[in-house]
Amino acid sequence: MTAAVTSASHPLAKSAGSPLRFYAIWLIGIAALIILPLLFSSGGSLTSFSLIGIAIVFALSYNILLGQTGLLSFGHAVHYGLGGFAACHMMNAVVAHGWPIPLPFIPLFGGLGGLAFAMLLGWVMTKRAGTVFAMISLGIGELVASSSLILRSVFGGEAGITTDRTALPRMFGWTFGPQLQVYYLIAFWLVLSAIAMYALTRTPLGRISNAVRDNPERVQFIGYDPHVVRYLAYCFAGFFAGIAGGLAAISFEIANSAYLGAIQSGLVLFSTFIGGTAYFFGPILGAILVTYLQLGLTSLTSVWQLYFGIIFIGIVMFSPGGIAGLLMMHRPLIRAGTLGMVIPSYLLAVVPTAALACGVILTIETVARYSGGDAINLFGVAFNPQSPVTWAVAAVLVVGGFLVARLTWQRIAEAWDRAATVARDRGYLA
Amino acid sequence: MTAAIEVRAVEKRFGNVGVIRDLNLSVNRGERHAIIGPNGAGKSTTFNLISGHIRPTSGEVRLNGDVISGLRPFEINRRGLSRSFQVTNVFARMTVWENVRCAVLWATGHRYAFWKNVDSLPEVRQRTAEILDDIHLTHRRDVPAGLLTYAEQRELEIGVTIASGATVVMLDEPTAGMSNAETERAVALIRRLTEGRTLVIVEHDMSVVFGLADRISVLVYGHIIASGTPEEIRRDPKVREAYLGEEAH
């Protein structure tokens, strides 16, 4: 998806991708979505793909705020959750009243649920940007999450609201009972939402959102009210988050207060930021990675959330552009043909960095399992968390790994400088 | 004919400190008007007061006869007044092309549109290209503004300011920090781009001021002590004492 970058990014005139390549990338993505379940057809992987699809829509909606408009929200799950509840209530109402609305239209009502709340409170919330907006979004998030437990008739209290997706009118004869059909429904909405959100970045509003992100003060002197821009962006983000929530409600056939909560809000922030906010495809990468890790790590370790925290802190400190930013950094080098200059230093850094990572993992697992946990199985090697040998190995890996790795990181930086200088001379880097 | 900008008895206090006192200024339509004065005289504050960046404590500002004091910056901008900043103040992560295009969008009526593809708006594209051509940055169109050289950023700043087609353009020290050659280029650019518009300019470089301005106002301690043609200002004893005298040291 190299052409699918936001305005912010690529430096040079000759780098603009041809329209042909642009459509090819989208078509490849769509084709992959269609083919995936044919390659991995087990129930488990279908569920995983469904979750990832939902997470992608959610993360892309979050990036309308963070990446496009520069609004850091700690309460985005509010729209996701309200979308989920709206979808559940709609599904139950369709069944109860016998309305002729088939299941594939339900996510739209989820979106409207998210949009309605955004329109209602967004105006007050987006009066201010930056840190204040972040705090307000946190407060509103807590407000809605706590209120959902009080308003039992709407939110169903602790238990939530359940529904039955197969009871709705059929479309093309699909019952949407099997997970495969749900997967395709999610994939359909994923493609639709992704295209819509990408298109949004290419509209006058999308571009002015970028301007508001970069410099809200100056925007006022080219005729725009940054408050209105933030509000509109907030509404769009709420709408697409609602669609993601609606898809989740269909997938799980339930909506409960966990949908709205701080953990959900934190996860979407993690996904988006780890993936990278400066490129349209960043949040897609992030959502895939975080959901995949979430599913994979929970069975391996009880402290998987700590690993998320550490990865997130690492990204914030060392690569604020996220994974997408790291990847795209290499584009000018590839074009200039100087990528070869940095590869050796990467290879050199792999071993000590991996040793450091293993040391950190071993340390964490030792602490986590010290009082009565299982043995640690690190890539096939067993460690007893109570044995001093384990502690010594962990210490050596952490300290030694760090010292050696730091040297190799410096080499990477030097190699980078050289490669970038050459690329600049050849005119591929501004 | 009403004046393009009419400032009447404007006062601005920050706490107990009066920065601007009894400011009166009249800028005729179509003229190039320079505001000069020693450091700390309140030139930038005057710009901020007129453009709506800050509100006057008392007094009023009129644009083409309508009161604009108290309006917000974007409302004033929509009425045809555009300004630049002393410190370059563009959209750093966006390309040169995007910077100028954003500044064109409101005036071409596309406003907050979210149903139009911004790349297929012919009049926007044409106007953006013209302005890039005018400010000689066409060859840098896809470079993020933050990566431009200083002089290029200053030119972009001017481009963004005039892009909306405002009838009144206010430039805050557009040549500050430029070399002589760059300054010459910038002055030629300003002269050409403000043809047929009203220009208000704050400038320290006296050769620029006397070369460019039709009329000059001298601001000292938040008060206009003289307004007139360059010849009148040169001869004014008050000005010589308060300001030009200092320059001679």
Added chain:
Amino acid sequence: MLELIVISTLNGVLFGMLLFLLSSGLTVIFSMMGVLNFAHASFYMLGAFFGFQLTKWVGFWPALLLAPLLVGAIGMAVERYGLRNTHKHGHVAELLLTFGLAFAIEEIVSMIWGKTPLDYRVPALLDFPAFTIFSTNYPAYKLFMLAVSVTIFVVLLIVLKRTRVGLIVQAALTHPHMVGHLGHNVGRVFMVVFGVGSALAGLAGVIAGPALVTQSDMAAALGPILFVVIVFGGLGSLPGAFIASLVIGLVQTFAVALNGSLASAFGPLDPAAGPSVLTDIWNVTIAQVAPIVPYLLLVLVLIVRPVGLMGTRES
């Protein structure tokens, strides 16, 4: 009724002072460095857990001194090795760093001490009723908490008014952009301020631990309220933070103590109408609403006065 008012006022002021112990540090750090430290409540939690652990090892009174010092040291390390390196990426990156840190600290704490509440007891020396009012025994420990909070408050006031660092902090509060121009040792001043702010949060944790619940989710529970306090009071305003702390402390304490609902005031709704949002609102007690009261106040103040009670700054 009078009993309820007196006791709730005492508890409310106590909770408010505790909030101020936290919000003052947060405010000063924000004013000087432009960073809203999301992990501030996590330092409070660390204080409680360190207090618990050190009390077990060396007793409460040494712990009262050591735990805040330890938390302060961690805070200084965070500033030195984390925030200072992230500064170049802007305030959003800094806020995100502290957000990630808050998340990681919660996970580490629950990894080491578990997710269940700890048995963190009031020290024996203070485990007696200070006085009996009406029929309620008011514990001495709570008076002790109040005394510590007030003492810190007074010390802070003196430091702010009388010392050189205090002057720098005050300058930062009124002219945040000028801090960068103070010249020498700004880095060290930041580190010390961050460390002291964290240590104060840690101290709040040590003394609050035995009275409230010491549990790995206590930071997540208190953090949002803390942010409400400083937005409500006006970002960067110490007097605002003080007033907001007391207001929220009192309002929430009173709300918890009140059992009334609309139904008890105006009688039950017609049962024939069936359950609806209206019946939910009609029947909910004030005590049940207590957790959302701070957030309702936040929305209210945003509508009425977006810069907060005493705020002057736009962002």
